[in-house]
Amino acid sequence: xxxxxxxxxxxxxxxxxxxxxxxxxxxxxxxxxxxxxxxxxxxxxxxxxxxxxxxxxxxxxxxxxxxxxxxxxxxxxxxxxxxxxxxxxxxxxxxxxxxxxxxxxxxxxxxxxxxxxxxxxxxxxxxxxxxxxxxxxxxxxxxxxxxxxxxxxxxxxxxxxxxxxxxxxxxxxxxxxxxxxxxx
Amino acid sequence: xxxxxxxxxxxxxxxxxxxxxxxxxxxxxxxxxxxxxxxxxxxxxxxxxxxxxxxxxxxxxxxxxxxxxxxxxxxxxxxxxxxxxxxxxxxxxxxxxxxxxxxxxxxxxxxxxxxxxxxxxxxxxxxxxxxxxxxxxxxxxxxxxxxxxxxxxxxxxxxxxxxxxxxxxxxxxxxxxxxxxxxx
DNA sequence: AATTAAGTGAACAGACCTGTCTTATTTTAT
DNA sequence: ATAAAATAAGACAGGTCTGTTCACTTAATT
Numbered sequence: 001x002x003x004x005x006x007x008x009x010x011x012x013x014x015x016x017x018x019x020x021x022x023x024x025x026x027x028x029x030x031x032x033x034x035x036x037x038x039x040x041x042x043x044x045x046x047x048x049x050x051x052x053x054x055x056x057x058x059x060x061x062x063x064x065x066x067x068x069x070x071x072x073x074x075x076x077x078x079x080x081x082x083x084x085x086x087x088x089x090x091x092x093x094x095x096x097x098x099x100x101x102x103x104x105x106x107x108x109x110x111x112x113x114x115x116x117x118x119x120x121x122x123x124x125x126x127x128x129x130x131x132x133x134x135x136x137x138x139x140x141x142x143x144x145x146x147x148x149x150x151x152x153x154x155x156x157x158x159x160x161x162x163x164x165x166x167x168x169x170x171x172x173x174x175x176x177x178x179x180x181x182x183x184x
Numbered sequence: 185x186x187x188x189x190x191x192x193x194x195x196x197x198x199x200x201x202x203x204x205x206x207x208x209x210x211x212x213x214x215x216x217x218x219x220x221x222x223x224x225x226x227x228x229x230x231x232x233x234x235x236x237x238x239x240x241x242x243x244x245x246x247x248x249x250x251x252x253x254x255x256x257x258x259x260x261x262x263x264x265x266x267x268x269x270x271x272x273x274x275x276x277x278x279x280x281x282x283x284x285x286x287x288x289x290x291x292x293x294x295x296x297x298x299x300x301x302x303x304x305x306x307x308x309x310x311x312x313x314x315x316x317x318x319x320x321x322x323x324x325x326x327x328x329x330x331x332x333x334x335x336x337x338x339x340x341x342x343x344x345x346x347x348x349x350x351x352x353x354x355x356x357x358x359x360x361x362x363x364x365x366x367x368x
Numbered sequence: 369a370a371t372t373a374a375g376t377g378a379a380c381a382g383a384c385c386t387g388t389c390t391t392a393t394t395t396t397a398t
Numbered sequence: 399a400t401a402a403a404a405t406a407a408g409a410c411a412g413g414t415c416t417g418t419t420c421a422c423t424t425a426a427t428t
Binding site: 017018019021022098102103105106107108109110119120123124144147148150151152153154155156158159161162163166167168171172174175178179182 | 201202203205206281282286287289290291292293294303304307308328331332334335336337338339340342343345346347350351352355356358359362363366
């Protein structure tokens with residue numbers, strides 16, 4: 001499993017710095033120091049490589065969050081506040097380069113394209129994740145709050161990415177807290 | 185000025201349906217029924233065509249908004265509420281395909297690329313526009329509110345684009361109204 | 369020690385990209 | 399009416415892209 005990980009790591013780095021479409025297979029194999037046939041053995045097409053990249057990024061995000069969300073506050077609104085602070089931290093991480101499935105959906109705008117469809121699945125996944133927490137925290141309309149938080153986070157990710165250092169993550173967190181307090 | 189407009193209209197349509205990078209010059213000239221030399225006379229490079237597209241979309245947006253914002257409410261918070269409703273309408277328009285400068289900045293992620301830089305300028309422009317209205321409406325911290333509204337609108341635009349019909353625009357508007365009411 | 373699997377490096381196909389240029393025709397302006 | 403500018407249609411250059419294939423070498427397992 002060493003090769004697969006090496007390829008995925010290199011692809012991830014290239015996808016996030018140069019963009020997905022702009023990162024050619026030739027560049028990926030040159031950068032990771034492997035042969036082209038090796039890449040195509042592990043990932044039969046570039047689309048499957050992109051899909052694996054998107055899946056892994058989502059998995060890592062949820063794992064990172066779940067590890068830090070204290071289960072003690074699970075049944076109070078406080079867990080939502082905590083969530084907001086964690087997301088702010090996540091966005092401000094130097095390795096953060098925007099929500100991967102968002103970027104992918106823009107690079108592959110055709111709704112019939114597998115990458116676009118998979119991105120939509122991951123977007124629904126994120127909103128479901130947030131809505132579930134909102135529900136367990138006792139929000140009035142968990143789905144509405146979950147979607148509003150999604151919008152805030154995705155918007156903050158975009159703005160922070162396009163104009164680094166303007167503090168979008170912090171302001172989004174403040175807005176989220178306001179919405180949460182108003183949702184009891 | 186007929187040719188220029190025809191080219192720009194065709195390019196706009198292609199950029200928004202297939203993406204910018206995915207729309208080749210050959211496709212643009214075939215679709216608009218002109219010769220390649222004609223395109224390159226009006227737009228010496230594809231980058232300049234993209235720039236013109238971005239500029240025009242922003243201009244049209246502000247023109248559309250200014251026409252509808254009733255100046256009577258200029259000095260009360262009500263104008264912000266009105267603004268939110270207009271933006272919701274704008275997002276729900278069938279021709280809406282996301283904020284153009286956002287899409288452009290994702291398709292050209294290199295901060296040194298002219299398209300990325302121009303996108304950043306347009307993003308600052310939007311935030312300045314919203315902050316100015318927030319200021320004239322008497323918000324406590326106009327810049328903070330302006331940025332929060334920017335984040336909400338951009339986030340809603342993305343979510344609505346990726347998952348059409350989930351009502352992101354409406355929920356973003358509700359969130360915005362909550363934030364506005366809390367900002368007095 | 370022998371067989372199978374995985375990796376290398378390079379060449380290749382077929383398509384697409386931007387931008388230049390040529391030649392001939394049409395439109396516009398004086 | 400004549401000169402100047404704009405357009406058409408397309409070939410062309412030089413580059414990039416994904417994916418396939420071939421001949422050969424290394425590593426693992428049994």
